[in-house]
Amino acid sequence: MSTVLEKCIDITPNGVIRPGSFQDYRVMRSQSWYPALLDDVSWLRLWADWPTLQPKRDIAPDDPANPGRPNLLAFDEQIKLAVADGLKVILMPYRYPKWASETEQVNPFGVDNLLFHPEDRVRVQLFEAW
Numbered sequence: 001m002s003t004v005l006e007k008c009i010d011i012t013p014n015g016v017i018r019p020g021s022f023q024d025y026r027v028m029r030s031q032s033w034y035p036a037l038l039d040d041v042s043w044l045r046l047w048a049d050w051p052t053l054q055p056k057r058d059i060a061p062d063d064p065a066n067p068g069r070p071n072l073l074a075f076d077e078q079i080k081l082a083v084a085d086g087l088k089v090i091l092m093p094y095r096y097p098k099w100a101s102e103t104e105q106v107n108p109f110g111v112d113n114l115l116f117h118p119e120d121r122v123r124v125q126l127f128e129a130w
Contacts, residue, residue, distance in 0.1 A: 008043035009087075013094050016049045019074035025082055026074075044082045045090040046075070050097055057099040 014023035021027065025044065028034060052071050059066045066072070082089050098104045106116050 006042040007040055008045055008090070009037070009041055010045040013047035013049045013052075015078060016047060016071055016075050016094075017052050019071060024074065025078035029081060029085065038085060038087075042088060043090060044087045045092055046078060046082075047092045047094040048075070049094045050100070051095050055097055057097075 009028075011023040011025060011028060014021045015025055018024070019026075025046070029038075049071075053068045053075065054061045054066065055068050056066065061068065061072050063069070079089055079091075098106070103116065106113050
């Protein structure tokens, strides 16, 4: 077991959801203060926002028809740059698209969402196994 405590940068899901924002690693590493930070950090945590990266059920993330493909390419570039900068990368799964739980029909701001219980949000077989 290591006794060395390593530092990690966590730049929130906005780096994936809004490429070009201040939480985009590509933007962060272009800041004048970044080299001093990099001297002291070993890890970068990036949030993989599934609804942004694959918003449509039947379209693979790397398919050119995927509306989230530009975000996926930006995300991929951020990972490659972090590794090139000598950082170890933690990928944090974040959220899931409505199609994954078959809840596209549920209004997130309506009463029906309050009445839609966890067991209603998964297939019966998955809920029974859970």
